[in-house]
Amino acid sequence: MSDFNLKHTIEALLLSSDEPLSTEKLFKIISNKHQITKADVLDAINSLENDYLDKEIEVSRVASGYRIQAKKSINDYLNIIFAERTPKYSRALMETLSIIAYKQPVTRGDIEAIRGVSVSSSIMRTLTDRNWIKIIGYRDVPGKPAMFSTTADFLNYFGLEKLEELPDLPDIKEPKNLDLDLDNQSNILVQKESPPETTLN
Amino acid sequence: MQEKEHNNPIQSEMPFAIVDGEQITELPKDLYIPPIALEVFLDTFEGPLDLLLYLIRKQNLNILDIPIADITEQYVDYINLMKELELELAGEYLLMAAMLAEIKSRMLLPIFEDIEEEEDPRAELIRRLLEYERYRTVSEEINQLDRVDRDVFLSAIDTDQFKQPIVLPDIQLMDLVISFKEVLKKAEMFSTLHFIKEPLSVKERMTTILETIQDKDFVRFDELFDLEEEKIGLVVTFLAILELMKELLIEIVQAKEFGTIHVKTLVEKQ
Numbered sequence: 224m225s226d227f228n229l230k231h232t233i234e235a236l237l238l239s240s241d242e243p244l245s246t247e248k249l250f251k252i253i254s255n256k257h258q259i260t261k262a263d264v265l266d267a268i269n270s271l272e273n274d275y276l277d278k279e280i281e282v283s284r285v286a287s288g289y290r291i292q293a294k295k296s297i298n299d300y301l302n303i304i305f306a307e308r309t310p311k312y313s314r315a316l317m318e319t320l321s322i323i324a325y326k327q328p329v330t331r332g333d334i335e336a337i338r339g340v341s342v343s344s345s346i347m348r349t350l351t352d353r354n355w356i357k358i359i360g361y362r363d364v365p366g367k368p369a370m371f372s373t374t375a376d377f378l379n380y381f382g383l384e385k386l387e388e389l390p391d392l393p394d395i396k397e398p399k400n401l402d403l404d405l406d407n408q409s410n411i412l413v414q415k416e417s418p419p420e421t422t423l424n
Numbered sequence: 425m426q427e428k429e430h431n432n433p434i435q436s437e438m439p440f441a442i443v444d445g446e447q448i449t450e451l452p453k454d455l456y457i458p459p460i461a462l463e464v465f466l467d468t469f470e471g472p473l474d475l476l477l478y479l480i481r482k483q484n485l486n487i488l489d490i491p492i493a494d495i496t497e498q499y500v501d502y503i504n505l506m507k508e509l510e511l512e513l514a515g516e517y518l519l520m521a522a523m524l525a526e527i528k529s530r531m532l533l534p535i536f537e538d539i540e541e542e543e544d545p546r547a548e549l550i551r552r553l554l555e556y557e558r559y560r561t562v563s564e565e566i567n568q569l570d571r572v573d574r575d576v577f578l579s580a581i582d583t584d585q586f587k588q589p590i591v592l593p594d595i596q597l598m599d600l601v602i603s604f605k606e607v608l609k610k611a612e613m614f615s616t617l618h619f620i621k622e623p624l625s626v627k628e629r630m631t632t633i634l635e636t637i638q639d640k641d642f643v644r645f646d647e648l649f650d651l652e653e654e655k656i657g658l659v660v661t662f663l664a665i666l667e668l669m670k671e672l673l674i675e676i677v678q679a680k681e682f683g684t685i686h687v688k689t690l691v692e693k694q
Contacts, residue, residue, distance in 0.1 A: 238579045280579065291579040295570075301577045309574045314563070315470050321563035337556055340471035340516045381569045382576055390565040393558050 227257055230267040230274075237282070237291045243379055245288030286378035286385065316346045323356055324377070325392050328370035330362055347371075355380065472520030473556040475502065480553070487553060490546055492531055496524040523549065629664035634673065637689045645676070645685035 233249055244252075246268070250261045268289060272282045279294050293301055302309075312320075319342065322334050331342045350356045355377035361367040373386070383389065469475045479498050480487055503517050530545035570576050637643045649661050665687065668674040675688045 239581045283576075293577040293579075295575065298575065298577070305573060305577065312567075314468070317563040317567050318470060318559055321559050321566055324566070325559070325562065337552075337559055338471055339473035339520070339552065339556060380572050381566065382572070383569075390562055390569075393561050 229253065229257070229259060229263055230270050233264065233267050234271055234291070237289055240290075243285050243288040243290040248288060283382065284384055285382055286375040290379075313346075315340075315343060316349060319343075319346050320350060320355065320373075320377075323350075323371050324373045324386065324389060327372035328359055328362075329372075330368035330370055332368060353380075470560075472499075472517050473553055474560070475499065475517070476520070477553055477557055477560070487557075488550060490550065492524065492528050492546055496521075496528050499524055626660055626663050626667060629660050630668055630673075633661070633664055633668060633687075634689065634691070637674065637687055638691070642677070642686040642688050645687055648687060 232253060236249065236252065237244060246261055246264050249264050250259065253259055253264070268282060275281050279297050280291055281294050282289055283292050315338075318338055319334055322337055323329055326333060326337075331347070334342050347356075353376070354374055356371045357374050358369045359372045360370050362370050378384065378386070378388075469478065476495065476499060479485075479495055479502075480490060485491065485495075500521055503521060506517075527545045527549060572578060633648055636648065645665075648665065649658055651658075653661075665674070665676075669676060673690055675690050677686045677688055678684070679686075
């Protein structure tokens with residue numbers, strides 16, 4: 224009991240865990256045996272972050288909680304070790320994933336409408352298998368199509384805490400402007416023809 | 425290795441495509457796609473919208489004012505080429521070709537002033553192109569985000585050795601048979617466990633007994649039983665006697681050991 228060190232315990236848990244651990248989860252695990260508060264957990268994590276300042280690892284906060292990862296400064300070496308582990312994803316997959324991320328909840332039909340091609344089942348399977356997307360319900364229209372949204376694992380994978388941290392969706396030039404331009408054009412056409420009539424009236 | 429070297433010169437001389445039986449070693453000049461780009465990106469388009477955007481952006485055309493005739497021509501050239509190269513062509517490409525042809529023909533129609541708010545035939549296509557381009561752009565940005573195992577490497581202590589395997593008990597076939605037998609037994613109990621309305625009432629019998637002993641000081645215990653009755657009747661009588669004792673309405677007396685048992689009323693005679 225006396226040699227219990229919260230910071231070291233949390234460090235070991237984060238290092239060993241397959242998935243990020245939230246403050247709630249860390250608190251739940253540790254408070255079983257030791258009298259601690261959630262504030263203690265947060266303090267310990269902060270202290271851990273300070274410890275790592277001059278090391279090549281860091282505590283990173285993502286959607287599901289905290290994880291310990293290597294600093295990017297040693298990526299050159301890590302890339303050699305993990306050369307084969309780097310998965311590449313097709314543009315089609317990234318586009319499909321982006322549409323789900325920004326427009327969720329979406330149906331396959333929504334995705335098809337934007338991309339102009341039918342949604343590949345194998346892409347949807349890959350996304351589901353990686354647990355980046357999930358079905359969160361069925362739209363109440365004929366056929367009851369499944370609606371997809373992204374998961375916490377998706378955010379974890381891209382090192383994000385919440386959806387708002389995704390890059391901004393580029394602004395669309397309002398089609399309204401387009402309509403206005405077209406209207407002006409047609410107005411010009413109409414005006415060209417109409418002056419005689421107006422003078423008559 | 426040798427085979428490879430042997431094959432290479434032949435491959436470089438291969439015709440680029442065969443159109444109507446003619447070998448084509450040069451790309452058509454009226455195509456607006458640079459040949460190298462065409463060869464490299466031949467099958468990388470993610471659909472008709474992607475291809476159209478490519479054609480538009482490549483020539484720095486204003487997306488809001490697409491020269492539809494030119495674009496349609498280039499687009500059709502392109503999908504014809506894809507066909508010649510026997511690239512599998514998704515139906516969407518043909519659908520888009522039809523859509524472009526329709527827009528083109530509608531653009532040729534005169535604009536009638538009395539039809540209010542007639543939309544530019546290209547509007548819907550432009551809207552779709554712009555919308556698709558947003559997601560195409562942002563998906564490239566997402567692709568650049570730090571990714572686990574590519575840009576971010578997580579701590580990975582192998583903790584498998586600490587994971588306690590959950591040992592499930594071995595089940596012998598006999599155990600299974602025995603538990604099934606018990607289930608059957610239980611089911612049987614449930615099936616036969618129903619209540620039959622008691623034809624003989626203990627209360628009623630209590631009254632009868634009280635009446636019998638009312639006038640007498642003592643009644644022999646065995647006299648209270650009607651031997652004609654079946655076992656159930658005898659039991660009811662016995663229960664009635666016990667009940668009466670409990671309620672302190674009668675008293676059981678035995679003069680001496682192994683002697684006759686007598687029943688005596690405790691109700692005050694009026």
